[in-house]
Amino acid sequence: MTAAESSRKFAWPPRELFALVAKEPVLSILIAALIALQCWHPQPWRALPVLVDWATVMTLAGLLILTKAIELSGFLMWLAHRVVRHVHSERALACLLIGLAAALSMLVTNDVALFVVVPLVLSLNKLTPLPVARLTIFAALAVNAGSILTPLGNPQNLFLWQTSGVSFGGFVYALLPLCAVLMVLLYALAFVSFKPRRLDLSHDAAVQPVDQPYAATAALLFVAFVLLADSHHVDIGLIGVGLGFLVWRREAVLKIDWALLLIFVLMFVVLRSAAALPSIKQTIAAIDIGTPLRAYVAGAVLSQGISNVPAAIMLAEFTRDWRALAFGVSVGGFGIAIGSLANLIAVRLAGERRIWFAFHLLSIPFWIVGGALGAWLLAWQ
Incomplete structure (x- = not known):
C-alpha cells in the first residue's frame, strides 16, 4: 500500500465526521x-486545552484499554456464567x-466501578435476556450513592477532602449518614423496579475459555494503573499500559471507544x-451561600448544569462548610x-440510545427524594 493510499484509507472526510x-x-x-460560548465570551483557541483535566482524560483512556483487554480475554463471559x-x-x-x-466505587472511584459492572451486565445479557438499560441505570445510581462514603470515591470528594484538612476517618464519618440513606432508598427502588421472576438459562452455552495470561496481565495492570x-x-x-498493549495485544488499544474520550475533552x-463566566460567578456571590442549607442546595442544583465536580470547585470559593x-x-x-x-x-x-429517557x-425523582432526605440529615445533625 502506498503512502497516498494509506492516507486515503485512514482519512476522516467531512461526511464521516458529520455522521x-x-x-x-x-x-x-x-x-x-x-x-x-466562543461567540458569547470568546477565548483564544490555543487556551482551551488548558481547561481540560488531562489527568482525568488519561485515566479514562487507561481504563478503557484495560477493561477492553479484560473483555477480550474472555474473563467477563466466564465471570457471567459464575454469577x-x-x-x-x-x-x-x-x-x-x-x-x-x-x-467498588468506595475504593476505586465511581468511574472505575462502572467499567467493571456495566460490561458484566452486557456479558450476562448474552446468557439470558435481561433489562440491560434498567440494570445499567441502577449501576449508575449505585456508584453515585456508594462513592459518597470515601475521599477516594469520586473527584469532588478528593478535592473537598484535601481542601478541608479533615482526616480520612473524619470524612467517612461525616458522609456515612447520607451514603447509608441513599443506599437504602436505592434498594427500596430496586425492589419495586425488578420482578422476582426466575432467570431464563435456556440459552446458556458452554463456558468460554479464558485467555489466562491476557486476563491476569490486564488485572495486574488494572491495579497498578x-x-x-x-x-x-x-x-x-x-x-506503560498503552505501549505495552500496542506491542503485545494491540486490539485492546485500537478497539476502545475513542468517541467517549473526545466527549470528555469537550466536556x-x-x-x-461556563463556570468561569463573570455573570455566573456574580450570581453565586449574590445568592450568599454562607449557611449550610444554602450551600447544600447550591451544590445540588448547580451540579445539574455543570456537573458536580466543577460545581464543587466553584462553590468552594464561596463557603467554608465543606460537609x-x-x-x-x-x-x-x-x-x-x-x-x-x-x-x-x-x-x-x-x-442503547433509548436509555436516556428511562435514565431520567x-x-x-431519585434526586428530588434524595435531596429532601439530604437536607433533613444536614439539619438534624
Whole structure:
C-alpha cells in the first residue's frame, strides 16, 4: 500500500465526521455549546486545552484499554456464567449488582466501578435476556450513592477532602449518614423496579475459555494503573499500559471507544468555560451561600448544569462548610445525567440510545427524594 493510499484509507472526510457527530447526541450538544460560548465570551483557541483535566482524560483512556483487554480475554463471559449459577431471579441479580457497584466505587472511584459492572451486565445479557438499560441505570445510581462514603470515591470528594484538612476517618464519618440513606432508598427502588421472576438459562452455552495470561496481565495492570493514578502518576501508567498493549495485544488499544474520550475533552472545555463566566460567578456571590442549607442546595442544583465536580470547585470559593457542600454535590450527581460524569459513562457503555429517557425517569425523582432526605440529615445533625 502506498503512502497516498494509506492516507486515503485512514482519512476522516467531512461526511464521516458529520455522521459521527450526528450519532452522538452528547457530542453534538457539547460542540454546539462550545460554539455558543466562543461567540458569547470568546477565548483564544490555543487556551482551551488548558481547561481540560488531562489527568482525568488519561485515566479514562487507561481504563478503557484495560477493561477492553479484560473483555477480550474472555474473563467477563466466564465471570457471567459464575454469577448466573448463584443468582436465580432478576431482583436478586439487581441487588447483587447494586452492592457490587457501590462497594467498588468506595475504593476505586465511581468511574472505575462502572467499567467493571456495566460490561458484566452486557456479558450476562448474552446468557439470558435481561433489562440491560434498567440494570445499567441502577449501576449508575449505585456508584453515585456508594462513592459518597470515601475521599477516594469520586473527584469532588478528593478535592473537598484535601481542601478541608479533615482526616480520612473524619470524612467517612461525616458522609456515612447520607451514603447509608441513599443506599437504602436505592434498594427500596430496586425492589419495586425488578420482578422476582426466575432467570431464563435456556440459552446458556458452554463456558468460554479464558485467555489466562491476557486476563491476569490486564488485572495486574488494572491495579497498578489505579495506584499510579491515585498517586498522580497517571501519565506514566498510561504510557506503560498503552505501549505495552500496542506491542503485545494491540486490539485492546485500537478497539476502545475513542468517541467517549473526545466527549470528555469537550466536556471539560465547555463546563469550565461556563463556570468561569463573570455573570455566573456574580450570581453565586449574590445568592450568599454562607449557611449550610444554602450551600447544600447550591451544590445540588448547580451540579445539574455543570456537573458536580466543577460545581464543587466553584462553590468552594464561596463557603467554608465543606460537609454541606459535599452533601450537595453528592446529591447533585443524581437528577440530570450531566450531574455526574459517571452517569454519562454508564449510559455510553450500555450502548442503547433509548436509555436516556428511562435514565431520567428514575434519576430525577431519585434526586428530588434524595435531596429532601439530604437536607433533613444536614439539619438534624
